[in-house]
Amino acid sequence: MIKITLKDGVVREYENGVSVLEIAKSLGAGLYKAACLAEVNGEKCDLRTVLNEDSSVSILTFDDEDGKRAFNHTCSHVLAQAVKRLFPEVKLAIGPSVDGGFYYDFDSEVAFTPEILVKIEGEMKKIVKENLFLEKVELEPEEAISLMEEKGETYKVELIKEHADKGEKISFYRQGEFFELCAGPHIPDTSRLKAFKLTSCTGAYWRGDSKNKMLQRIYGTAFTKASDLEAHLLQLEEAKKRDHNKLGRELEIFTTVDYIGQGLPILLPKGTHIVQTLQRFVEDEEKKRGWLRTKTPLMAKSDLYKISGHWDHYQDGMFVLGDEEKDDEVFALRPMTCPFQYQAYLNRARSYRDLPMRLGETSTLFRNEASGEMHGLIRVRQFTISEGHLMCTPEQLADEFRNCLELTTFILKTLGLYEDVSYRFSQWDPDDKDKYIGTAEQWAEAQGVMKKILDDLNVNYKIGIGEAAFYGPKLDIQIKNVHGKEDTLITIQIDQMLAEKFGMEYVDKDGTKKNPYIIHRTSIGCYERTLALLIEKYAGAFPVWLAPEKVRITPIADRHHDAAYEIKNALMQAGIDDVSVDTRSEKLGYKLREAQLEKVPYVLVIGDKEAEEKTVSVRKRSMGDQGSMAISDFIELIKNDIETKVIW
């Protein structure tokens, strides 16, 4: 007999050689049915694992993150098995679980159309019914390679060869006739896969490298119950309704025109209004915090970019005007502000007394993104960023960095996005010589300085190797869109290299010349992308201070029009613009419905009673009828909303 310590601390005795699955069964039919995975002495393993000594065991179900992953991963094996049954010539690549489901990459001559996906799903259901057991098998590397070569699975051979010299056995999982290279762990049998759906098929490069062949990736998701699957699919549908790319067009925030080009959105009056409001807010806030402003050219001769290194390291991403072979002067639209704003610093000799020097600019940039990269307002070719460069001494660096971070925190909190972001410490990739300038020593120093600052500030970050700018490390503030895709909203960077390249110096107290540290930073990010995230955050129902139409005055009958315009004037005189009057001869309910759908924060209903008493009947978005109040009281109410930037 062996002693098994369970999750709740209870110790039970079992026969030597008992499997975890049998233990689960002994604990109850419900747990047995729900079990996905086990954790034995802290190690994740299959439920079929057999125990021969005293152990601590916890049974993981779909409710545990690891259980869910194993469940989805097993479903990806079933997918691969089904594809091999229907298309034996298809070669298998890899098939992991991911957030919200799983995928499997196939090298197939046949394109997997939606109709084919349905057929594959049907075959998967058969496999589930067959209740195939998943059994782990370990082979010697040579054996594994020859087996996979025999089956023509060239991708698997490549993977095994990489593992071969580690001196470990290669693990496989068998389910029926299907034999798959896999480290596991897996759920015990296919019959537990009660509810799954193949959601899409797209292209994906083998090993994530665009030099490699593009494979076909089938995405899917799996649940223990059909109702959970349906709820999940419904949730995805709901998320799509918040998609800024759809909602932003519906709400007339922006549009695109095919003959203007990709990544060049037109901001309509409502979108422009929001951006302008954000811009004033940011510029005022920066001014309070000691930032000066510059206005620098949108383009420059190639000479400038040759000094900065962009000509060599970033030319593909720039819009170049002219041809170096033919033209005397070649220009390029600016892809960043750095070398332009540095000229303000270089305007005269600087002393340590000039530092820190904080230069902000609302800066329009142009980047020639590859054609497939553009996405609504999130990824565009022309955008405007709250740019800034800060030149300082080494002693000032940590404080100034903290101030930059505090500014972004303040802005994110004001926008209501603070809880939605995560931090990434973006470092260089020493193996990527094409992308990065500078020496290993320079990078070690810049990253070391940044690490210390971040750790001192207790920033909870993850590290991104190869995510640094070509001239220095970054703190990237990341946010996910409605589809779960992560983008950089805000970035704060430390740069030691460009100051040297541009000959930026200051005379220190001791009379020696030194290069300043430079912080590149944005405070709200680029306005287009931030706007996109705000549309998704609020599903178009913006806080009052940002709302492009704050008040809609709705007279009930024609005879109330004069009273309505009087109220509009009163609001305008109180400094509240963005007020409209809906004089259409529609019923009140009809007008209210439209105002609600357009997410106008306040609707003022004006009828006989209000016209008589000089009051307004206030309807608040999503809170309905608030009753009547004096016009002056309403002005106070909405002014407070605007000034405090309250979110409701």
Next chain:
RNA sequence: GCUGCUAUGGCGCAGUCGGUAGCGCGCAUCCUUGGUAAGGAUGAGGUCACCGGUUCAAAUCCGGUUAGCAGCUCCA
């Protein structure tokens, strides 16, 4: 850039087997003058994204281009 899908009035969509276009919403006008999420009638609006091909005939079939979508790659 790559893989796949898509493109029909302002928006959302229908259009079968090729025979020169329909619906709903919106818009305009008129009637209605109403009290917190859709009152009624009439009307206007489309060279079916663009270029080319096949055909007696193309929204429909074929090729290309442009743009949009999902994903990959990329993202200073």
